[in-house]
Amino acid sequence: MESEQRPNERTVSQLGEFGLIRRVTAQGTGSTNTLLGPGDDAAVLAAPDGRVVATTDVLVQDVHFRLDWSSPHQVGRKAVAVNLSDVAAMGAVPTGLLVGLGCASDAPTELVDGLASGMREEAGLVGTDVVGGDMVTSTTLTISVTALGDLQGRAPVTRGGARPGDVVAVAGRLGWAAAGWAVLARGFRSPLAVVGAHRVPEPPYSAGPLAADAGATAMIDVSDGLLADLGHIAEASGVAIDLHSDRIGVPQRLSEVASALGANPWRWVLTGGEDQALVASFPHDAVLPPGWQPIGAVTEGSGVTVDGSEYAEETGWQHWTG
Incomplete structure (x- = not known):
């Protein structure tokens, strides 16, 4: 990662590893789950349920984010959001975050401060903290976040419990992040609503535990695209899923952006990832939250169809393809 250092601006090498860690983990929310916070060999978190939900995502510069498109603060929020949505998709609530950061030795501390402030802001939305992590030298800015969660007595909602006759439902936005990516890729910076959706997703964190309490039989967050992620549920559950396009719809704002770009908004809705919406199956007689x-x-x-027909294009994002 190349950086342009300003006069009198400190770099991460000048600050040192432990100074850097202190900046990332400082000023947390004071979560009641944190029994021993940053500063020791490991943090200690309460696990009232007796089980711990754990998930990790790695974000790499110019693969998952671009610093000419997003500020460090926005990248920090996104790095946390993609992990917290996985916790919610299990029907759990977050209890703590661990952060691994790789950056160049001449990276300005302003970059790290921005990432850290974004992480703290997003974590604060669900009342949790960054409780520890590690920093290493890397030529490519890389952020690894591990999120931990508590089921609060619930059974985990997996991908493998959907049954024929269940209703498929969604919580959150679909297609907005993909539309934002398309706008930015064309060199534009507006409309802000869709560009902002790419920069910082808005997962419906509380919807996950609510779905679990309502009897959801399977659940997943939409990170790679609605069709692709429902495909994971269909495969794990040994079932087929049919989507009803009239129930999904395309928001007018996305239609307007697609018209301006000459794009198909349905493709964003069905295959666009990174909105971190939640999609789940419920018993047919369940009351949806x-x-x-x-x-x-x-x-x-088996498989996923739209209005009874197979979708003809790629169904979502995959690494190491193309």
């Missing part, structure tokens, strides 16, 4: 919208049904068979 607030914020959940039915969009399809689970049937016998």
Whole structure:
């Protein structure tokens, strides 16, 4: 990662590893789950349920984010959000975050401060903290976040529990982040609503535990695209899923952006990732929690269809393809 150092601006090499760690882990929310916070060999978190939900995501510069498109603060928020949404998708609530950061020795401390402030802001939305981590030298800015969570007595909602007859429902936005990426890729910086959706996702964190309490049989967050991620549920559950396009719809704002770009907004909605929405299956007689919208049904068979037909294009993002 190349950086332009300003006069009198400190770099991470001048600050040192432990000074850097202190900057990233400082000024947390004071979560009640943190029994021993940063500063020792490891943190100690309460696990009232007796089980710990754990997930990790790695974000690499120019693969998952671009610093000419997003500020360090926005990147920090996104790095945390993509992990917290995984915790929510299990029906759990977050209890702590561990951060691994690789950056160049001449990276300005301003970069790290921005990442850290964004991480703290996003973590604060769910009342949790960055409780520890590690810093290393790297030529490519790389952020690894591990999120821990508590099920609070619930059974984990996995990908493998969907049954024929279940209702498929979604909580959160679909297609907005993909539309934002398309706008930025064309060299534009507006409209801010869709560009902002790419920079910082807005996962419906509380919707995950609510779905679990309502009897959700399977759940996943939409990180790679609605069709691709529902495909994981269909495969794990040994079922088919059919989406009803009239139940999903395309927001007018996305239609307007697509018209301006000559794009297909349905492709963003069905295959665009990174909105970190939640999609789940529920028993047909379940009362859907607030914020959940039915969009399809689970049937016998395999695969995912839209209005009974197979979607002809790529269904979502995959690494190491193309």
